[in-house]
Amino acid sequence: xxxxxxxxxxxxxxxxxxxxxxxxxxxxxxxxxxxxxxxxxxxxxxxxxxxxxxxxxxxxxxxxxxxxxxxxxxxxxxxxxxxxxxxxxxxxxxxxxxxxxxxxxxxxxxxxxxxxxxxxxxxxxxxxxxxxxxxxxxxxxxxxxxxxxxxxxxxxxxxxxxxxxxxxxxxxxxxxxxxxxxxxxxxxxxxxxxxxxxxxxxxxxxxxxxxxxxxxxxxxxxxxxxxxxxxxxxxxxxxxxxxxxxxxxxxxxxxxxxxxxxxxxxxxxxxxxxxxxxxxxxxxxxxxxxxxxxxxxxxxxxxxxxxxxxxxxxxxxxxxxxxxx
Amino acid sequence: xxxxxxxxxxxxxxxxxxxxxxxxxxxxxxxxxxxxxxxxxxxxxxxxxxxxxxxxxxxxxxxxxxxxxxxxxxxxxxxxxxxxxxxxxxxxxxxxxxxxxxxxxxxxxxxxxxxxxxxxxxxxxxxxxxxxxxxxxxxxxxxxxxxxxxxxxxxxxxxxxxxxxxxxxxxxxxxxxxxxxxxxxxxxxxxxxxxxxxxxxxxxxxxxxxxxxxxxxxxxxxxxxxxxxxxxxxxxxxxxxxxxxxxxxxxxxxxxxxxxxxxxxxxxxxxxxxxxxxxxxxxxxxxxxxxxxxxxxxxxxxxxxxxxxxxxxxxxxxxxxxxxx
Numbered sequence: 001x002x003x004x005x006x007x008x009x010x011x012x013x014x015x016x017x018x019x020x021x022x023x024x025x026x027x028x029x030x031x032x033x034x035x036x037x038x039x040x041x042x043x044x045x046x047x048x049x050x051x052x053x054x055x056x057x058x059x060x061x062x063x064x065x066x067x068x069x070x071x072x073x074x075x076x077x078x079x080x081x082x083x084x085x086x087x088x089x090x091x092x093x094x095x096x097x098x099x100x101x102x103x104x105x106x107x108x109x110x111x112x113x114x115x116x117x118x119x120x121x122x123x124x125x126x127x128x129x130x131x132x133x134x135x136x137x138x139x140x141x142x143x144x145x146x147x148x149x150x151x152x153x154x155x156x157x158x159x160x161x162x163x164x165x166x167x168x169x170x171x172x173x174x175x176x177x178x179x180x181x182x183x184x185x186x187x188x189x190x191x192x193x194x195x196x197x198x199x200x201x202x203x204x205x206x207x208x209x210x211x212x213x214x215x216x217x218x219x220x221x222x223x224x225x226x227x228x229x230x231x232x233x234x235x236x237x238x239x240x241x242x243x244x245x246x247x248x249x250x251x252x253x254x255x256x257x258x259x260x261x262x263x264x265x266x267x268x269x270x271x272x273x274x275x276x277x278x279x280x281x282x283x284x285x286x287x288x289x290x291x292x293x294x295x296x297x298x299x300x301x302x303x304x305x306x307x308x309x310x311x312x313x314x315x316x317x318x319x320x321x322x323x324x325x
Numbered sequence: 326x327x328x329x330x331x332x333x334x335x336x337x338x339x340x341x342x343x344x345x346x347x348x349x350x351x352x353x354x355x356x357x358x359x360x361x362x363x364x365x366x367x368x369x370x371x372x373x374x375x376x377x378x379x380x381x382x383x384x385x386x387x388x389x390x391x392x393x394x395x396x397x398x399x400x401x402x403x404x405x406x407x408x409x410x411x412x413x414x415x416x417x418x419x420x421x422x423x424x425x426x427x428x429x430x431x432x433x434x435x436x437x438x439x440x441x442x443x444x445x446x447x448x449x450x451x452x453x454x455x456x457x458x459x460x461x462x463x464x465x466x467x468x469x470x471x472x473x474x475x476x477x478x479x480x481x482x483x484x485x486x487x488x489x490x491x492x493x494x495x496x497x498x499x500x501x502x503x504x505x506x507x508x509x510x511x512x513x514x515x516x517x518x519x520x521x522x523x524x525x526x527x528x529x530x531x532x533x534x535x536x537x538x539x540x541x542x543x544x545x546x547x548x549x550x551x552x553x554x555x556x557x558x559x560x561x562x563x564x565x566x567x568x569x570x571x572x573x574x575x576x577x578x579x580x581x582x583x584x585x586x587x588x589x590x591x592x593x594x595x596x597x598x599x600x601x602x603x604x605x606x607x608x609x610x611x612x613x614x615x616x617x618x619x620x621x622x623x624x625x626x627x628x629x630x631x632x633x634x635x636x637x638x639x640x641x642x643x644x645x646x647x648x649x650x
Contacts, residue, residue, distance in 0.1 A: 022443075
């Protein structure tokens with residue numbers, strides 16, 4: 001069978017079954033990042049590969065590529081509740097590429113990494129047809145304070161940081177060459193995302209135990225938490241915070257808001273669950289560092305992801321996160 | 326200027342100047358791997374990217390790709406004197422690739438990693454035209470026991486493990502479709518290399534302070550040590566241990582032995598320097614774990630790499646290690 005028929009989820013499952021777990025491995029394949037016990041704390045490691053043709057819309061600048069290469073990796077460190085340490089990059093470059101492009105790209109990597117307290121410490125260079133950036137990020141997490149996809153418990157509040165749908169709405173504007181005026185924030189959300197690193201650390205310290213960064217879309221990411229936590233997640237459709245410009249863009253062009261907010265990815269916001277009795281305290285603590293968080297539902301016994309709309313409860317479709325289409 | 330004109334060495338220098346060093350960063354860009362101070366010890370991190378068309382000779386099996394992807398990364402951990410912990414892989418796959426190929430490749434990654442006490446703990450999947458494997462490896466090293474490219478001191482003995490030239494002679498056989506009979510060991514050295522992990526740890530523990538793994542060829546790797554250590558390296562041509570089958574192959578086909586042993590890479594043997602008074606003890610300790618090591622020269626004050634041949638001393642050419650040719 002071909003890789004494209006087999007599908008990405010089946011490949012991840014194959015990898016999860018193939019790779020043996022060592023005694024030091026607290027979290028392995030299947031979460032945002034892996035956690036390795038190094039006496040006293042956890043080393044958190046993650047990798048993400050970006051390929052120019054696939055991951056960067058046409059016209060993405062060198063600076064923006066540098067930002068995104070750092071953010072996709074740091075966002076996974078954030079989703080574990082860890083403090084970032086460092087990044088390394090294997091970079092494939094076409095031989096015809098201008099060196100100035102590389103200069104701007106790596107300067108942007110440096111600036112972006114340091115904004116989150118991390119440093120780029122090494123790399124490898126190769127010749128490739130398309131610009132290819134495979135990054136790995138490392139962080140440290142305290143024992144007993146790990147955020148995982150499997151940590152959601154019945155009774156927990158489900159919450160998200162920020163407002164959803166902006167990054168994919170920005171991508172739509174770029175791909176369909178819609179007039180960008182007034183929607184600059186959406187385009188920026190797509191091309192220059194931020195990672196919720198401080199938020200992840202705050203959540204870990206203040207008692208949250210489950211988190212995932214919103215990279216595959218709210219629906220797909222909720223399903224991942226449901227499966228890994230063996231729990232039922234119930235979402236109130238009208239509590240999900242949608243970026244006002246996403247609403248405005250959708251109204252004007254007749255787009256479906258839910259396509260952006262539920263079924264498209266790359267918002268890099270934090271989806272997390274925590275005990276109901278600590279929710280208010282955590283919400284206020286996030287507010288103090290300038291981040292809004294919204295309760296969008298609750299965890300219950302059972303399996304699956306359900307959404308409440310106008311009093312009816314229906315299953316939220318899991319369209320997955322396939323790269324092979 | 327194009328990347329191909331600028332050259333790999335200049336790109337590495339550009340990266341070295343661009344990326345700021347954080348307070349925890351003991352060793353940054355320019356060595357085999359980076360070393361990050363995490364209280365009490367060093368976290369060692371490295372990344373290497375392999376692209377099917379460039380790095381794997383035609384006919385390389387899935388199993389062999391898995392071996393090589395693990396070994397190129399663990400060899401860098403070994404060259405720092407660290408104990409391997411874990412690996413992660415970002416893998417790009419063509420959509421037409423057979424899933425069985427992937428199954429065999431990742432099984433081989435798992436088996437190879439565990440042979441060295443390491444575990445594959447995570448990854449990322451993407452669609453690419455050519456199979457692309459970007460790996461990152463992590464290890465731990467004790468403080469005061471790091472092996473670096475900058476640790477060579479005047480008076481040190483220069484030594485190598487094993488016998489040189491086998492991997493590149495094996496590649497020559499494959500590329501030029503020479504009769505393989507009798508040379509199976511050379512082909513195996515190319516397609517199924519080993520990493521000198523136990524040797525690196527032994528060297529670190531027993532007082533060696535400089536090492537580099539032989540990936541770019543003896544000459545280029547000697548030059549890297551000379552530059553980073555700000556020292557002069559003097560090599561005795563007739564002490565360099567050349568694989569007997571490399572001599573035999575070269576004699577039969579009229580090849581230049583030095584092309585294989587000095588100017589071609591991927592032997593993944595350890596090149597190291599250490600104080601003269603501990604050399605014999607270390608040589609015997611390596612022997613006890615089954616590894617031959619040979620003194621091939623010494624470190625002196627000054628700069629550059631020189632080779633003694635029939636009583637004359639000449640500069641060894643540095644042909645570098647360019648991927649952009």
